[in-house]
Amino acid sequence: MAAVMRMTGGPGTEVTDAEIIRLSAREAERFAEIFDRYYVEIHQYVARRLGAALADDVTAETFLIAFDRRERYDLTYPLARPWLYGIASNLVSRHHRAETRQYKALARLGIDDTVDGPADRIESRIDAESxxxxxxxxxxxxxxxxxxVLLLVAWAGLSGEEAARALGVPAGTARSRLHRARKKVRAALGGADPTTVAEEA
Known part of the structure; x- marks a missing residue:
């Protein structure tokens, strides 16, 4: 997770994402600092949802859209993470079929029970694959x-409120979606907490 503040410039100078975005309205090259701060984690999130084949393009498009919309960014929010994850999530939604295919393919993979090695390691791997x-x-x-909402909380580490802001929905709607998703996934996982299992898997 990116830090709230990063050191830029001279000693003792702390610059928030919001300040960088504000400055980038006049000095476009400053936006590269936002790219440098968040590219890796946004790319990892997109890759987990869509696979490696689409991650590069979707992540690049996320930052292009963010750059184009930087003058509309709400500067009262010091962290740009939720905003960027919201853009990425909207782009992922355009690939709904690809994402669903990926999850179905992962579900069909099954467990490789031909692994050699210490019993604890094999059991741990089988449990994780299952x-x-x-x-x-x-x-x-x-x-x-x-x-x-579930994956923004479990994989991106956003709070429920940040997920709501990222997706442009009321906080109550995000809470309802998260509750519904957790309930369904918990049932499928035999009662395990889907947020924890999503992070581990």
Whole structure:
């Protein structure tokens, strides 16, 4: 997770994302600092949702859109993370079929029981692969809106309020979606907390 503040410039100079975005309205090259801060984590999030084949293009498009919209950024929010994850989530939603196919493919992979090695390591790997398959199947079955909120909380580490802001929905709507998604995925996982399993898998 990116820090709230990063050091830029001379000693003792702390610059928020909001300040960088504000400055980038006049000095466009400053926006590269936002790219440098968040590219890796946005790319990882997109890759987890869509696979490596689409991650480069979707992540690049996320930052192009953010750059184009930087003058509309709400400067009262010091962190740009939720904003960037919101853009990325909207782009991921355009690839709904690809995302669902990926989860269904992961669910079909099954468990490789031919692994050699210490028993504890094998058992741990089988448990993880089993959970991954169940999770993928559950994620494929829930609605895209519910899935967006769940994965923004579980994989991106956003709070419920940040996820709501990222998706442009009221906080109550995000809470309802998160509750519904957790309930469905928990049932599919035999009662395990889907937020924890999503992070581990």
């Amino acid at each position: 959970a991954r398959g169940l999770l993928a199947s559950a994620l494929a079955a829930i609605s895209p809106g519910d899935r967006d």
